[in-house]
Amino acid sequence: MSFLLASVMPVMARRSIQGKILAPTFAQITNKRVPNRSISAFVLNQRHKQCKLSPTFLKQPLYVSNKPGDTSSSSGAAYHASANQQIVARRNEINRQKRQARQKALDKDRERNLKLRNLFMEEKQNDSSSSSSHDSSSIPPMFAVKVVTCRTLRLELRMNGREKRGRMFVERPSIFSAMQNEGGEGEVEQRVDDASDDNEYACMSLKALKQTIHEFFRRLKKSTYILSASLPILDEDGNVLTSEEGDDDDQNINDNNSSLGMWRLETDEDVQNAFLQAEQFYQRHQEENESTSMKRPTLVIHVTKDPDAPPPPPPPPYLVGMPDPLTSPTMTMLSFYAFPPDGGISDPESTADQLKRLWRPFRALGRVYVAKEGVNAQMSVPTNVLSNFLQCCTVKPEEGGELSHVLGTYMENGINIDPIPVNMEEFQAKPAFKNLHIRVRSQIVADGFATPLDWQSAGYDMPPLEWHQKLKEAREANEKGVDNAPLPIVLDCRNDYETQVGKFELAEPLDTENFRDSWDVLKDRLKDVPKDAPVMTYCTGGIRCVKVNAYLTQEMGMTNVSRLAGGIISYDRTLNEQAPAEESMFKGVNYVFDSRMGRRITDDQLGTCYTCGSKTHLVSNCKNENCHRRMVQCENCVDSLLGTCSEGCKGRVVNAGMVPKRKGEATNNDVDETRQESDEVYTNVDDYSSGYSSSSPSLFRQIELNTAALLPSGAHMVSGAMQGSLLKMLASQTSGRVLEIGSFTGYATACFLEGAAIAGELGERKETGIGGREGGPFVLSLERDRRALGIASAHIKAMSELGLDEDAAEEASKLADGPIVDFEGDSVSFTYKGIAGCEFLRVNDALATVEEMASSQSQLAPFDIAFVDADKTRLMDYVDALASNDRLLKKGGLIIVDNVLWKGLVLDANNNGYDSSDETSPTGSNEEKALLKKNRRARKLAMKMHQFNSEVVRDERVEVVMMPIRDGLSLIRKR
Numbered sequence: 001m002s003f004l005l006a007s008v009m010p011v012m013a014r015r016s017i018q019g020k021i022l023a024p025t026f027a028q029i030t031n032k033r034v035p036n037r038s039i040s041a042f043v044l045n046q047r048h049k050q051c052k053l054s055p056t057f058l059k060q061p062l063y064v065s066n067k068p069g070d071t072s073s074s075s076g077a078a079y080h081a082s083a084n085q086q087i088v089a090r091r092n093e094i095n096r097q098k099r100q101a102r103q104k105a106l107d108k109d110r111e112r113n114l115k116l117r118n119l120f121m122e123e124k125q126n127d128s129s130s131s132s133s134h135d136s137s138s139i140p141p142m143f144a145v146k147v148v149t150c151r152t153l154r155l156e157l158r159m160n161g162r163e164k165r166g167r168m169f170v171e172r173p174s175i176f177s178a179m180q181n182e183g184g185e186g187e188v189e190q191r192v193d194d195a196s197d198d199n200e201y202a203c204m205s206l207k208a209l210k211q212t213i214h215e216f217f218r219r220l221k222k223s224t225y226i227l228s229a230s231l232p233i234l235d236e237d238g239n240v241l242t243s244e245e246g247d248d249d250d251q252n253i254n255d256n257n258s259s260l261g262m263w264r265l266e267t268d269e270d271v272q273n274a275f276l277q278a279e280q281f282y283q284r285h286q287e288e289n290e291s292t293s294m295k296r297p298t299l300v301i302h303v304t305k306d307p308d309a310p311p312p313p314p315p316p317p318y319l320v321g322m323p324d325p326l327t328s329p330t331m332t333m334l335s336f337y338a339f340p341p342d343g344g345i346s347d348p349e350s351t352a353d354q355l356k357r358l359w360r361p362f363r364a365l366g367r368v369y370v371a372k373e374g375v376n377a378q379m380s381v382p383t384n385v386l387s388n389f390l391q392c393c394t395v396k397p398e399e400g401g402e403l404s405h406v407l408g409t410y411m412e413n414g415i416n417i418d419p420i421p422v423n424m425e426e427f428q429a430k431p432a433f434k435n436l437h438i439r440v441r442s443q444i445v446a447d448g449f450a451t452p453l454d455w456q457s458a459g460y461d462m463p464p465l466e467w468h469q470k471l472k473e474a475r476e477a478n479e480k481g482v483d484n485a486p487l488p489i490v491l492d493c494r495n496d497y498e499t500q501v502g503k504f505e506l507a508e509p510l511d512t513e514n515f516r517d518s519w520d521v522l523k524d525r526l527k528d529v530p531k532d533a534p535v536m537t538y539c540t541g542g543i544r545c546v547k548v549n550a551y552l553t554q555e556m557g558m559t560n561v562s563r564l565a566g567g568i569i570s571y572d573r574t575l576n577e578q579a580p581a582e583e584s585m586f587k588g589v590n591y592v593f594d595s596r597m598g599r600r601i602t603d604d605q606l607g608t609c610y611t612c613g614s615k616t617h618l619v620s621n622c623k624n625e626n627c628h629r630r631m632v633q634c635e636n637c638v639d640s641l642l643g644t645c646s647e648g649c650k651g652r653v654v655n656a657g658m659v660p661k662r663k664g665e666a667t668n669n670d671v672d673e674t675r676q677e678s679d680e681v682y683t684n685v686d687d688y689s690s691g692y693s694s695s696s697p698s699l700f701r702q703i704e705l706n707t708a709a710l711l712p713s714g715a716h717m718v719s720g721a722m723q724g725s726l727l728k729m730l731a732s733q734t735s736g737r738v739l740e741i742g743s744f745t746g747y748a749t750a751c752f753l754e755g756a757a758i759a760g761e762l763g764e765r766k767e768t769g770i771g772g773r774e775g776g777p778f779v780l781s782l783e784r785d786r787r788a789l790g791i792a793s794a795h796i797k798a799m800s801e802l803g804l805d806e807d808a809a810e811e812a813s814k815l816a817d818g819p820i821v822d823f824e825g826d827s828v829s830f831t832y833k834g835i836a837g838c839e840f841l842r843v844n845d846a847l848a849t850v851e852e853m854a855s856s857q858s859q860l861a862p863f864d865i866a867f868v869d870a871d872k873t874r875l876m877d878y879v880d881a882l883a884s885n886d887r888l889l890k891k892g893g894l895i896i897v898d899n900v901l902w903k904g905l906v907l908d909a910n911n912n913g914y915d916s917s918d919e920t921s922p923t924g925s926n927e928e929k930a931l932l933k934k935n936r937r938a939r940k941l942a943m944k945m946h947q948f949n950s951e952v953v954r955d956e957r958v959e960v961v962m963m964p965i966r967d968g969l970s971l972i973r974k975r
C-alpha cells in the first residue's frame, strides 16, 4: 500500500520520493557550517602530512602521455567512454587530414608568393637595366592575366567582389624565349613535347592554368565552364582597359566569335598559343610606343558557363516553389527524436553531414545530436518553410526523400511543433538558437548503460488525450478514496530543476540531478511494487521515457508500462487544440532546453525560490557567468540579487569586472517575457568593458560549459573570459614560463598556454625546441583533485590537437556527456603549436610541492609568472616560497593571486573586522546585510584575505597592484 500512498502525494509536497528537499531555502544552505576550529586544525594537519607525502616532483619523468583511457571495465561509463573514444579518434583523424590539406595548400601558396615576389624583383631590375630597344631578352618574367567571369556563372555561384573579375600573375618560363626565337607559333607543337616538364606552368598547360585560376576563384571548382582568351584592349597611355559588367555575354563567347578577337582554350597548345600571342602583342606595342603603361605581356581570359554541361539534377519536390526562408515573419520551435531499428544509424558522421546538407536551404537553427542509436533535435525553423522542412524529414526515397532511413516513420510521435510561432524581431532579440549545430555523440541521451537496450520495446505510447483521461480518473479515485482502484504510479522522469516549476497532478518526481541517476531511483521506488502495477511515465518531449520504459520492461520486468506520447509539449498542444475547455492536468511551467527556459502552461507557482523559499514559477541562470547556476528564483530575489544566486555572486558582479554577457549574445533569462532585457544597451562599465574587449575563442567558453555540467558546484572557480584574457596577455609579454597553482578544469591553464605560445613565437626560439621544465615557453600546473585534472587534461589535449576554435570546442563538448574519467598517474604533458609545453602535475599539496621546488637544486628553469589559485588560507606562505628563491620565480617575475576581493566581503573585513557576536545576533535592518552576516565561513575567509592583502602590500620584497577585475586579482611583482 505504501506505493499507493506515495503515488498520491500532495502536489505541493516539499519532499521527493528520495526524501530530498526539493529546493533548499537560503537558511538551509547557509546552515551547513563547519566549526571554525576544526577547519584550521584540518588545514594544519593536512599540510604537515602532505609535506611528507609529496616527494615526487623532482623524480617526475619528462614524458608525454596522451594514451586513451582504460576501457576494460564493463561499466556503463566504460562502454560510453570507449564509444566516445572511437568517435573522437575518427573525428581527430578527419581533422588531422583537413589540417594537413590546409597546411599543404598554405605551403603551396607561400611558395608561389615567394616565387612571384622574386620574379617581381627580377622584373624591376630588368626594367632599370633594359635599353629602349625592346629585344626578347628584356621580356619581363611574368604574364599578367585578367580573368573575367560571365554573368551566368556569377549568378549561379553567387560570386561577388573580386570573384567577378581579377588579375593574377603567372610565371613566364625561359622556354618562351626559345619558342619566340626559334620560329614562333609554328614551332609550338614540337616545343610542347620537348617541354613536358614545363607543364606545371600556367602558360604551358590547360590543367595548370585552371589550377591557378582556381586558387583565385575558388568557387569555380563547383561548376563546369569553358575558357576563352583575348588580347587586352589598351587606352592611349597603354593602360589595360577593364571590361564592363555584361561585356562577357555568354552567347558571344560560346559562339567563339573570332571577330571579337577571342579564341577557345581547349588544349595545352591553345594555351601556349594564347600566351605567345600576348607576348608578341606586348613586344609590338613596346616597339611602337616610346612610353607606355603596359608593363608586361597581358592576356584576358574569359570564364563562361559550359553550355554542354549536363544540367544539374532537379531539386527534390519539397524544395520546388519553396518561399525564401529569409523572408519569414516568424520562427517555429520544434523538436523530434528517432530511434531507427536494426542497429540504428550505421555511420553517424555521414548522417550528420547529410542532415547539414539537406537542411541548409531551410535556414533552420538548433541543436541536433546524432548517434548510432538515433537522432535528437531541438530546432527553430522559419515558419514559411516549415511544411517543406517537415516533408524533407519524412518523404519517402521514391518521392525524392533521403532521410526516411533515419527519421521518417522512426520519428516517435512525429514532430513536436510549438503552436505559437515567435515573431522574427522577438526571435532575433533573444534567439533560442544562434546556429545549427549538428553534433555526433556516443548517445542522444546519455544513460550510462553498459549495453544499449532495445529502444523499440519501450511500453505503450499513450496518446495525450488518453493520458489526460487516465489522470483525471486517478485524481477522482484518489479524492473519493476508492481503496481498490488500481491507481497508476505516475513518474516524472525529468531532473529536479525541471520538476520544481511544473508537473502533472499526482506525479512523483524522480528528483535526479542527472538522467543517468534514474536507474537506482527507479529500482528503489518500485522494489515492492507488483510487476503488473500500472506505471505511467512522462518527460518534456518523450525521449527520456523511451529509455526509462525500456529499462522498466526489459530490466525490471514491469508489464504494464506506458509513457506520454510526445511528452508534455505534445500534451499541452493537443489539449489546446482538441480539448481547450479541459483543465490542464499539468500545472506550472514546462521547462525547455533553449534560451526560453520554460513555457508557462498554468499560473500555478510550484517552484520554491532558491534564495528566499517563497513560491514562484521563474527559472533563471545566475548572472555571474562563472557560476551560471540554474535555479528557481522569485522576482524579488532576482531584483535584489541582480539576477545572481547569492550575495557572493552579486558581489562578484557588482565589485569585480567579471564578464556578463557580450553584446548581442542571448541571455538565459526567466520565462516571463516582460522581464527580458535589451542586449544592445550596456548599463554598467563592467559590461561595457567586457563587451569591448576582444572575444575569447570557442574552446574557452566550452571549458566553462563543461565545468558547469560536470563539476557544477565549482563552476564559479573558473577564471572566466575577462580574467583569462588578461592572464594570456600577461604570459605573452614574458618568455612564456608559467607556474599555475590550482589547475581545476584547465581554464587558466589554456589561457597561459596560449600566451606562452605567443611568447614562444615572438621570442627567439630556444635551441632545445619545445618548451619544458628545463627552459622555453612552458606551463606547469599543479592540482590535487583527480577529477578536475581528468577534465583539465582533456581540455588541453583538445587544444594541443585542434587549436582553440570550433573544432576544439566541439571535441571538448563531448566531455559534457560524461562520465568524468579520473586522472591516473602523476603527470601528463602536451605540446601546443609545436612550441609551448604544458604539464599537469598531480600533487598532494601544492604548497608542499612549491616549497620543495624552491628549496631543491632541480633542473627546473625559473618561471616568469606564478598564478596562486589553490587554497586561499595560506597565500602568504606561497608568496614567501616564491619570493625567497629566484631559481623558482625570476627576479622581476609576477605572482598573481586570485580572489583578493573575496566577493567584496573584504570591505566588511576592513571596516568592521570579524566579530563572533554577529553569529548569534546579526545586526542591521537591511535584509541584504543580514543575509551576508549569516555566511560566517565566507566572512572568515574574507578576513583572512584582508589580512593577506594588508601583509603583502607592506612586504618590501614585492610591489603590488590590486585590480578589481572579477573577484579581485593582485599582481605582485618581485623586486
Ligand SMILES: C[S@@+](CC[C@H](N)C(=O)[O-])C[C@H]1O[C@@H](n2cnc3c(N)ncnc32)[C@H](O)[C@@H]1O
Binding pocket: 717, 718, 719, 720, 741, 742, 743, 744, 745, 746, 747, 748, 749, 782, 783, 784, 785, 788, 843, 844, 845, 846, 847, 869, 870, 871
Ligand atoms: C579556484 S580553483 C583553480 C581555478 C583555475 N586556476 C582556473 O582559473 O580555472 C582551485 C583549485 O585548486 C585546487 N587546490 C586547492 N587546494 C589545493 C592544494 N593544497 N594543492 C593542490 N591543489 C589544490 C582545487 O582542487 C581546485 O581545483
